[in-house]
Amino acid sequence: MSVAPSIASKKVAPTTALEIHDLTVAYRHKPVLWDIDLEVPEGKLACIVGPNGAGKTTLIKATLGLVPLASGNVKIYGRPYREQRHLVGYVPQRETVDWDFPVTALDVVKMGTYGKLGWFRRPGAREREWARECLDQVELADFAHRQIRQLSGGQQQRVFLARALAQDAKVYFMDEPFAGVDAATEGAILRLLQDLRSAGKTVFVVHHDLQTAEEYFDWVILLNMRLLACGPVETTFTRENLHKTYGGRLTILDQAAEAVSRRSPE
Amino acid sequence: MFGPSVVWKVMLGAALLGAASGFIGTFAVLRRRALVGDMLAHAALPGICLAFLLVGSRELFSLSLGALATGLLGVVCVAAIARWTRTSQDAAIGIVLSTFFGAGIVLLTVIQSNPTGHQAGIDTYLFGEIASLQSRDLGTIGITALTVLFLVLLGFKELQVLSFDPEFAAAQGWPTFWLDLAVMTMVAVVTTIGLPICGVILMAAMLITPAVAARFWTNRLEHLLAIAALIGALAGAGGCLLAAPQLTATIGLGWLSSSHGVPPGPLIVLAGTALLMVSMFFAPERGLVARAWRERKLRARIAQDHLLRALYELGEKEPEARPWIDQHRLMHHGHWTPSTVPFRLSQADRKGLLEHQSNRVRFTDRGRALAAKLVRTHRLWELYMVEDWRRSPELVDRSADAVEHSLPEEVVERLEALLQSEGRLPATSLGEVPESPHPIEP
Incomplete structure (x- = not known):
């Protein structure tokens, strides 16, 4: 009896890296994300695109459990985020931290290993070596011992990416890694994203530049408080979908949100 | 007591x-x-x-x-x-x-x-x-x-x-x-x-106060903690010492405290602030004195670079390698206040880069070698900018000034190789001073 060939011949459905069901997020009674439902298969470079205030950052934060959900749930490889933290890497926006903080580039990258180390265990030689490799991957090996303020904006961004690499994850969430970086950094980040995809990782990137979105990514999530489209770039990144996402300043959703926030007591 | x-x-x-x-x-x-x-x-x-x-x-x-x-x-x-x-x-x-x-x-x-x-x-x-x-x-x-x-x-x-x-x-x-x-x-x-x-x-x-003062001394969190603890300890001990006149007298420092009955709180704070001031001014890297000193040194170096380059360019067409240049001509050559020129000249003289003869100056051998290196960097950068940044040659001179002082040696060499591979420099000129892309005499 041969079981193996029959399994191999069966067409295997692609694994789903991220699943979001009925997700709604509200800040002070004002909804910022409504009823998001999406699925993204493993191994995609996905960009999250939408106008300012569309809830792109909130979508990432909700996925990572950083903001409370009004409803819905998020699954990474079929299980809740809480159980899958070790599979996830995170690159927050660069402006969210104080770059005068007294640490070196290597110190910051080492922070990526803290999650797996667990309580009170100090990073040792192995973690230091691994952090160095990650810095090398973003082409900053020579800057390991610089205090982080002595780095350029693009280099700081790459330190953040190296820290996410140090998390050794399968799914990455990056909040505007291309914002305000020089051409060298943009190139380095792009190469890194492609390397991650070849290694079978899934990457979600909040992206502002519609010109390059189609060229850099193979999956697109169009967002403007609600989900307008989610799918492969070729079929989803269409004029019609973009118009739905960006067109019409005051959509019916805005008005509804205003009405809800007026009605509820502060 | x-x-x-x-x-x-x-x-x-x-x-x-x-x-x-x-x-x-x-x-x-x-x-x-x-x-x-x-x-x-x-x-x-x-x-x-x-x-x-x-x-x-x-x-x-x-x-x-x-x-x-x-x-x-x-x-x-x-x-x-x-x-x-x-x-x-x-x-x-x-x-x-x-x-x-x-x-x-x-x-x-x-x-x-x-x-x-x-x-x-x-x-x-x-x-x-x-x-x-x-x-x-x-x-x-x-x-x-x-x-x-x-x-x-x-x-x-x-x-x-x-x-x-x-x-x-x-x-x-x-x-x-x-x-x-x-x-x-x-x-x-x-x-x-x-x-x-x-x-x-x-x-x-x-x-x-201790944390802020300690920040001036280090860029590492581990050291920051240790230094903050040390500064806190010094401030605490120092403040108490000043607050107790009998106490200072006991250890033979009676002259320190004329204060009778000042509570320790204010004195500890003042001792801490004194340590903060010391840190703020005299810390080696982040301190204000060190920063002002670095700034001054950089400005002096840039001024000297300009001077050497001007001297080189004025003598470039002369047949001899180290021609005598009239000081007066030099004063009106560059973008500087003429009155600063004698001071910069005597500084360069002391460093053995120039020699004086009444109202004229010329390079020493060492000075000329240094000047040639500076002019080379300057012109390579100019050449690069004219072509690659689509600028007019006259504008380039000033902006080349801003960058060239911080260009590392290996960047200059890469620049030279690049220009040569594109045929914008003669193939035999490695390490030599190229022609200026704009006219020199004002």
């Missing part, structure tokens, strides 16, 4: 307190919670008064418990106001701090107006009292300091990632709320222990 053993006891106590508050204060400052410490200290006053009214004596333990209770109540109030109303955190701190302190002063006045209360001297809690260090068990301070030291070292990595990037820490699964609470609790405990010595009004300085 003070024997030598008491002197050391007082100093040791104050130093341990300073070290502990410098240590944990560093995290309060890095986490941008410095003012929470101030609020904690002020909000402790009503608790001290209430505890005295309840217990009826100046018993240290119950007063400390009272201080801790209202201090933490203040923290809860700030968090609640910031969370449930649209008031910002700093405004909330201001409101809670003054309200609690006001209530404390009312209670204090009530206590002072009654004879037993007046005798108990609760009012020394405002600015601290040196005597509290004699009567007090050194053990309490020592154990607190060691506990704080141990806990911070144990959770160093957790506190580091929390202070640097709380959202990343939360995404990694660290319980940021509870870690923040742990830091604040340690701040509260150290504050409470320090209140009898430093007083409620100025205790916050013990938390904030």
Whole structure:
């Protein structure tokens, strides 16, 4: 009896890296994300695109459990985020931290290993070596011992990416890694994203530049408080979908949100 | 009144307190919670008064418990106001701090107006009292300091990632709320222990000043903690020394303290500020003096570069390698104030780059070699910019000036190779000075 060939011949459905069901997020009674439902298969470079205030950052934060959900749930490889933290890497926006903080580039990258180390265990030689490799991957090996303020904006961004690499994850969430970086950094980040995809990782990137979105990514999530489209770039990144996402300043959703926030007591 | 053993006891106590508050204060400052410490200290006053009214004596333990209770109540109030109303955190701190302190002063006045209360001297809690260090068990301070030291070292990595990037820490699964609470609790405990010595009004300085002063000396968090503890210890010991005239006299420094009866709180703060000033001005890298000095040196180097280049360009067409150039011509050649030229010339002379002869100057061999290198960098950069940045050659001269002083040698070599491979430089010119892309004489 041969079981193996029959399994191999069966067409295997692609694994789903991220699943979001009925997700709604509200800040002070004002909804910022409504009823998001999406699925993204493993191994995609996905960009999250939408106008300012569309809830792109909130979508990432909700996925990572950083903001409370009004409803819905998020699954990474079929299980809740809480159980899958070790599979996830995170690159927050660069402006969210104080770059005068007294640490070196290597110190910051080492922070990526803290999650797996667990309580009170100090990073040792192995973690230091691994952090160095990650810095090398973003082409900053020579800057390991610089205090982080002595780095350029693009280099700081790459330190953040190296820290996410140090998390050794399968799914990455990056909040505007291309914002305000020089051409060298943009190139380095792009190469890194492609390397991650070849290694079978899934990457979600909040992206502002519609010109390059189609060229850099193979999956697109169009967002403007609600989900307008989610799918492969070729079929989803269409004029019609973009118009739905960006067109019409005051959509019916805005008005509804205003009405809800007026009605509820502060 | 003070024997030598008491002197050391007082100093040791104050130093341990300073070290502990410098240590944990560093995290309060890095986490941008410095003012929470101030609020904690002020909000402790009503608790001290209430505890005295309840217990009826100046018993240290119950007063400390009272201080801790209202201090933490203040923290809860700030968090609640910031969370449930649209008031910002700093405004909330201001409101809670003054309200609690006001209530404390009312209670204090009530206590002072009654004879037993007046005798108990609760009012020394405002600015601290040196005597509290004699009567007090050194053990309490020592154990607190060691506990704080141990806990911070144990959770160093957790506190580091929390202070640097709380959202990343939360995404990694660290319980940021509870870690923040742990830091604040340690701040509260150290504050409470320090209140009898430093007083409620100025205790916050013990938390904030050492951390800020230490930041001037280092770029590493590990070192920052150690230096902050050291500065805190020095400030604590120094302030106590000044506050006790008999004490200074005992160790032979009577001339230091003309002050009779100044409480230790203000003196500790002033000692801390003195250390802060020293750090701010004289720290080797981040200090103001060092920064001004670096700035000055850079400006002097750029001025000298300009001078050497001008001298090179003026003599470039002459047949001899090191022609004599008239100083007057030099003064009107570059973009500088003519009056600064003689000074720069004599500086370059002292370095052996030039030689003078009445009103004329020329390079020494060393000076010429250096100038050739400078001109080469300048022109390679100019050539690169004309083509690659689509600029007009006249504009290029000024902007090349800005960059070339910081171009490292390997970049210059790459630049040269690039220009040569594109056929914009003759193939045999490696290491030589290329022609200028714009006319030289003004």
